[in-house]
Amino acid sequence: MQRRSVSRLEPGMCLAVDVLRNDGVLLLKAGVPLSEQQIQSLDGVVHAVYVRREGFDDVLSRAVVPDETARFDLVRRLEGIYCFLYEKYVERADRGERERIAPPRGAGGGAVEFRDLMQVDQALRHCARSILEDVRDRRYALLSFDLPAPKHNSLYVFEHAVQSAILAARVLENSYREGSFHYVEDRGGHREHREHPFDEKRFEDLLAGILLCEGGMLSIPREVLAVPIFSPEDRAKYLYPHPRVSREMARLLPSLSPLAGAVVANHHERRDGQGYPRGSTDHHPFVDAAILATTFDALVSSRPQRPGMGTAKDDKACHPAEALERLFALAAEGAVHGGILEELARYVVPYPFGTTLVLSNGDVGLVVDCTDRVDPARRQRPLVRCSQNIRTGRREGLWEVDLASRTDLTVQSAIYA
Incomplete structure (x- = not known):
């Protein structure tokens, strides 16, 4: 079994893992030789797939294969949540803001639709609890580190938020079981062991915050998102303000905790003050965990406007080992929390199956x-x-x-x- 980008597929190759459409419906079943037409049908849907290779048929039996149906359920719920909250945000925005940001858009086919904010709040809690239960029961059905699922181009924002939350949940799993979050803090060259109380309520709040982090991306016009690298003007006008939009969307949910709100507002900040939108440096350790989870997933993710995993360039995703190297380099510079990064590195598989x-x-x-x-x-x-x-x-x-x-x-x- 080998992971291959769609651009490198050839007729006659057989899929090793089913490929689902962006609405969760089976697109191509594993085991059937690919035709030229089927390969073309994959283009624009996913960046990469897993294919069979002679002499490697036993590989899949060793891997943890995620439950794509369950993951898609979370993704489509989150898409509905984002679209509903963004529409309400635009309704309340002033005229100048409405002229700057993208107009609301309807949720895509297969997304869950909502009637009111109470339903949205319940759906968000459902998503957070689903992730928490997956970790608590050690099913690990939603995310496989050794067999990562390629993201769908049209669902990148929502899949990124879901997988970041799942990654954070896996990193914090043992902390949750032990009743406190243990980590190492580097103070002027001295490594101090710290801990924070950590229970199911805080766990759920943290996951809810991570799930809402990327809501503000809906405010960026699609033509701006379509380019591989943002221009300095577009960064200032659209990218840097999007955490603020996410936070305003989150404020519409009265049950959202201060911890979740802090995660939403600060998920692009850095400890050296070089993040955005505020350039803040002092964060709660749970916020630092969220920053690392979202950053890691962004580094390894192929996006509609960005090629697949390869070398670590701004316009290209990198493989997990390279992503960890980049994060440890940032930690050495004081940009991200090194102690919590060490916890994340314990769970990430640098070289997944098929690499x-x-x-x-x-x-x-x-x-x-x-x-x-x-x-x-x-x-x-x-x-x-x-x-x-x-x-x-x-x-x-x-x-x-x-x-x-x-x-x-x-x-x-x-x-x-």
Whole structure:
């Protein structure tokens, strides 16, 4: 099984995992050879898919395959929530604001529609509790770190919010079980262990806040979102104000807690004051956790206007290992919370199933096991099944390299789509 971008698909390849439409309906079923027409039907829907590859059919049995139907239910509920709240926000905005921002748009087909704010509030709580219960019961059905689901182009904003909330939930899972959030705070070179009370109510509030973070993105005109990189003018006019719009949308829900409101308002801030919209530096640790979750998911996400995972450039998504490197570099500069980042790094799989790796000895192969159920080192040092060596020219047969035991080898590069 290999992860491939749609642009690299060829007729005759077989899907290893079902592909759903953006309304959650099955588009293409796994196991059927792809035709040229079917490949074209994927273009513009998702950026990448998982395909079968000879000699790698056993890989899928080792991976945790997420429940896409359940995840889509959350995504479409959130789309309905965003559209309803944004419409109410525009109704209350002054004339100048209405002229600047995008007009309200109806929720897409398959999205949940609401009659009033009470329904919206209940739906938001339902989404937060669904994520909390998935973590509490250790089902992990909504998000697989070792087999990430490609996002749908038309649903990026909503999927980003949902997956950021799920990521934060997984990072905070043990803290919730222990009744307090433990983390390390770096104070002038001294590492101090800290803890904050953490219960189910705070957990739900935190998730509700993360789910609402990107509501303000609806205020950005679609023609502005369509470009790979925002111009300085568009950043100032549209991008930097969107957390404020998100916060105003969130204020429409009277039951939203101050913690959730702080998450919405500050999810693009940085500890060095270089974030936006306020340039604040002092945040509650739960807000720092939300900042890291949303930032990580944004780094690894393909977007309609941005190519898939590759090198870490502003106009291109990066693979999970590279995203972690970028975040640790930011932590070293004091931009993000290093102690909480260490907690996040414990859960993220740097090289998910189906990733193509080039090793320091020239071996090239696919990740066939990155779970830590047997060996904790496996998450960071996966099992790679190789099919060629670019130094010796070997291309016969398949051989496995266990990076957990081969400490003399390193990953030279990774191709994730």
